[in-house]
Amino acid sequence: xxxxxxxxxxxxxxxxxxxxxxxxxxxxxxxxxVRSRGGRATASRRVLLEILFESRDHRSVEELAAAVQARAxxxxxxxxxxxxxxxxxxxVIVHTxxxxxxxxxxxxxxxxxxxxxxxxxxxxxxxxxxxxxLARAAAERFGFTIDPRHFAILGRxxxxxxxxxxxxx
Ligand SMILES: [Zn+2]
Ligand SMILES: [Zn+2]
Ligand SMILES: [Zn+2]
Numbered sequence: 206x207x208x209x210x211x212x213x214x215x216x217x218x219x220x221x222x223x224x225x226x227x228x229x230x231x232x233x234x235x236x237x238x239v240r241s242r243g244g245r246a247t248a249s250r251r252v253l254l255e256i257l258f259e260s261r262d263h264r265s266v267e268e269l270a271a272a273v274q275a276r277a278x279x280x281x282x283x284x285x286x287x288x289x290x291x292x293x294x295x296x297v298i299v300h301t302x303x304x305x306x307x308x309x310x311x312x313x314x315x316x317x318x319x320x321x322x323x324x325x326x327x328x329x330x331x332x333x334x335x336x337x338x339l340a341r342a343a344a345e346r347f348g349f350t351i352d353p354r355h356f357a358i359l360g361r362x363x364x365x366x367x368x369x370x371x372x373x374x
Contacts, residue, residue, distance in 0.1 A: 232258055235297050235312070244295045249273070249280045250288050254297075254312075263301065263309030302356045303328065318353040322362035329362070 232254045236246040256272045257264070264272070270285045289310060292298045299316045300308040304326075318336065320329040336353040343349040361367065 230314075235314075238297055239292070239295055242295045242297075244291060247288075249277065249284050250292065252277045252280065253285065253288050253292070257298065257310070257312050261311075261315065263303060263311050265307045265309055267307070269310060299354070301354060304357060304359065316354045319357035320362075321357040321359050322365055323359050324361055324365040327362045327364065328357075331358070 232251060235254050236251060239246050239250065252273050253269065256269060256276070260272075266286065266289060269289070270282055273280055273285050274282070289298070293300065297313050298310055299313045300310050301316070301319070303309055303319060304321055304323075318331040318333065320331050321327070331353075333353075336351065339353070340351050343351050
């Protein structure tokens with residue numbers, strides 16, 4: 206993957222070995238990226254990307270499929286699934302696991318890490334530099350490159366008391 210469209214965000218402190226997503230600010234930009242990586246910019250992919258740009262949030266496969274079909278009823282469900290797979294393979298969208306629910310999709314350029322409270326479900330969008338120490342230690346000790354964006358870090362938020370479940374009578 207050497208081609209980039211729309212310029213790449215500089216890696217802060219050079220410590221983002223898991224790589225920043227290609228920075229693209231429009232559906233056209235992403236479709237250009239798709240073409241530059243050997244993919245096809247089809248009408249159904251355009252609709253899917255429009256929806257991702259408009260929502261700018263994490264959407265499950267079901268939500269995305271419903272949104273695509275509301276706008277373009279002729280797009281078959283299997284096409285939506287195939288497009289999700291292919292656009293991930295081409296690196297323009299990514300999925301993340303925010304807990305025990307279904308995977309959530311978003312534009313690769315918006316990908317980020319999360320802290321998720323297991324008690325109340327509060328979600329904190331974590332800046333990448335939060336993981337700099339871990340990234341450095343994992344690289345130095347194991348030669349391992351972490352990707353903290355793929356899974357949320359589960360735990361307990363500041364608003365939830367430690368013993369709220371009373372499991373420590
Ligand atoms: Zn996954
Ligand atoms: Zn909480
Ligand atoms: Zn998020």
